[in-house]
Amino acid sequence: MSKPPARMRLADAAFALFDERGYEQTTVDDIAERAGVGRTTFFRHYGSKEAVIFPDHDRMLDLIRDRLATSSHSTALVAVSDAVRLVLLHYVDEGDLARRRYALTSKVAALRDREIASVARYQRLFREFISDWMGDPTESASLRAELMAAAVVAAHNHVLRRWLRGESADPVAEVDEAMREVLALFPPRQSQQVSGEGGTTVVAFRSGQDLDALLPSLRRLIEGGPEQ
Amino acid sequence: MSKPPARMRLADAAFALFDERGYEQTTVDDIAERAGVGRTTFFRHYGSKEAVIFPDHDRMLDLIRDRLATSSHSTALVAVSDAVRLVLLHYVDEGDLARRRYALTSKVAALRDREIASVARYQRLFREFISDWMGDPTESASLRAELMAAAVVAAHNHVLRRWLRGESADPVAEVDEAMREVLALFPPRQSQQVSGEGGTTVVAFRSGQDLDALLPSLRRLIEGGPEQ
DNA sequence: TGCTCGATGGAACTCAGTACCGTATCATTG
DNA sequence: CAATGATACGGTACTGAGTTCCATCGAGCA
Numbered sequence: 080m081s082k083p084p085a086r087m088r089l090a091d092a093a094f095a096l097f098d099e100r101g102y103e104q105t106t107v108d109d110i111a112e113r114a115g116v117g118r119t120t121f122f123r124h125y126g127s128k129e130a131v132i133f134p135d136h137d138r139m140l141d142l143i144r145d146r147l148a149t150s151s152h153s154t155a156l157v158a159v160s161d162a163v164r165l166v167l168l169h170y171v172d173e174g175d176l177a178r179r180r181y182a183l184t185s186k187v188a189a190l191r192d193r194e195i196a197s198v199a200r201y202q203r204l205f206r207e208f209i210s211d212w213m214g215d216p217t218e219s220a221s222l223r224a225e226l227m228a229a230a231v232v233a234a235h236n237h238v239l240r241r242w243l244r245g246e247s248a249d250p251v252a253e254v255d256e257a258m259r260e261v262l263a264l265f266p267p268r269q270s271q272q273v274s275g276e277g278g279t280t281v282v283a284f285r286s287g288q289d290l291d292a293l294l295p296s297l298r299r300l301i302e303g304g305p306e307q
Numbered sequence: 308m309s310k311p312p313a314r315m316r317l318a319d320a321a322f323a324l325f326d327e328r329g330y331e332q333t334t335v336d337d338i339a340e341r342a343g344v345g346r347t348t349f350f351r352h353y354g355s356k357e358a359v360i361f362p363d364h365d366r367m368l369d370l371i372r373d374r375l376a377t378s379s380h381s382t383a384l385v386a387v388s389d390a391v392r393l394v395l396l397h398y399v400d401e402g403d404l405a406r407r408r409y410a411l412t413s414k415v416a417a418l419r420d421r422e423i424a425s426v427a428r429y430q431r432l433f434r435e436f437i438s439d440w441m442g443d444p445t446e447s448a449s450l451r452a453e454l455m456a457a458a459v460v461a462a463h464n465h466v467l468r469r470w471l472r473g474e475s476a477d478p479v480a481e482v483d484e485a486m487r488e489v490l491a492l493f494p495p496r497q498s499q500q501v502s503g504e505g506g507t508t509v510v511a512f513r514s515g516q517d518l519d520a521l522l523p524s525l526r527r528l529i530e531g532g533p534e535q
Numbered sequence: 536t537g538c539t540c541g542a543t544g545g546a547a548c549t550c551a552g553t554a555c556c557g558t559a560t561c562a563t564t565g
Numbered sequence: 566c567a568a569t570g571a572t573a574c575g576g577t578a579c580t581g582a583g584t585t586c587c588a589t590c591g592a593g594c595a
Contacts, residue, residue, distance in 0.1 A: 107551065116574075117574065119574070122552065123573080126552090128550095218469075221465070222466075222485055223488075226462060230458060233454050233456070233457035236453075237453045257450055313543085334581060350582090
């Protein structure tokens with residue numbers, strides 16, 4: 080009947096106390112005492128009181144990095160979707176623990192802020208990866224990469240929160256669908272046009288005019304090359 | 308020769324000390340001492356050591372709220388663009404102060420996290436507004452609102468950071484352009500088509516054919532009504 | 536003068552987080 | 566068996582952020 084490792088006892092004690100008294104009302108001393116270890120040991124295992132709630136963010140960042148790194152130019156978007164699915168699956172595997180954490184982050188501003196900061200790190204990884212993938216130093220591509228990374232992360236968070244609230248029975252299917260929607264927002268561009276003959280790219284717009292009235296400007300756009 | 312108000316002296320002292328010694332190496336006592344006030348007074352004016360760097364976020368949130376509130380259904384997107392421009396202009400008006408803050412948030416993780424948390428609050432405002440505006444309780448619309456809010460905020464941050472780094476001479480023009488790109492990502496949906504006469508909606512696609520070869524299918528699309 | 540009120544300063548406190556030191560356990564060496 | 570080193574732990578003392586409470590000062594006012 081050996082005791083479970085201190086690290087886990089600390090996490091259990093922390094969650095239990097947070098549930099009973101609330102986060103701010105619980106001190107690190109309380110947690111250490113209930114876990115039956117010294118205060119020093121707590122800080123050896125978790126860098127801060129907040130970190131006992133989010134022990135895995137660094138590992139998740141590595142996971143994302145790895146998945147993105149093992150991709151070629153043509154499979155970049157697949158890698159992004161995979162990485163997102165990986166993160167979502169990690170939460171789903173945590174099960175009830177993830178839901179208890181969600182209950183805490185919903186109530187405690189400090190924890191919510193911490194979570195948001197972590198998500199921003201994910202977003203940064205995606206942004207850098209997408210930016211490299213685009214390989215286009217123009218300001219327009221830079222903005223596009225930023226928007227895409229933001230959308231990817233927002234889609235993940237959206238599905239994750241739905242699952243955390245018990246609104247989703249199949250979060251993996253939902254996140255795949257959401258990622259399809261996100262990628263559909265960013266269709267491939269002219270520079271990646273099918274090589275060879277001069278095809279036609281029609282950009283999306285709405286107009287009160289009918290098609291015939293629009294054709295002149297359409298032709299001008301196509302033949303005149305890039306315009307303001 | 309009356310002294311400037313304590314609040315401003317505290318901010319000046321804080322920025323000066325942060326520049327000289329760095330953020331972590333500066334204590335609140337140091338700041339209060341240089342400002343010639345007591346420690347208590349510091350915390351009366353700024354809720355925390357970090358808050359002396361970001362004094363205006365609450366006011367900015369109110370500004371956004373107000374701008375969004377004074378809009379009708381048809382001017383919702385204009386209101387969003389206006390609100391974004393408002394925030395950007397606030398930073399630009401700060402001028403050098405905003406750049407010093409940027410230098411700090413670039414170096415100090417705690418400050419970066421704080422800034423990110425504030426941005427998340429902006430994003431939440433936009434998300435709720437856009438969601439209400441869509442008035443569509445489906446999951447698809449909910450995701451769409453989330454993506455749109457994320458894109459709006461990402462676009463603002465992108466332009467703001469460019470300006471902070473001195474890469475943009477006309478940030479207002481840039482943010483307007485960026486917002487146009489963002490809104491172009493989210494074309495109005497069928498159900499919101501301009502009532503009345505038959506305008507033209509061109510959906511985005513790419514084709515290897517040239518425009519003339521495409522026209523028949525285009526016409527069929529337009530006249531045949533909604534299709535998959 | 537006596538009064539309130541707002542802004543201030545100071546003392547004392549709680550608690551997170553860090554630094555340092557001593558100790559117990561265990562496996563590896565000779 | 567004895568010396569060694571690595572690892573995990575506990576305790577003490579410290580710094581510094583943030584809070585609470587109380588005392589003070591000055592301006593306006595009856």
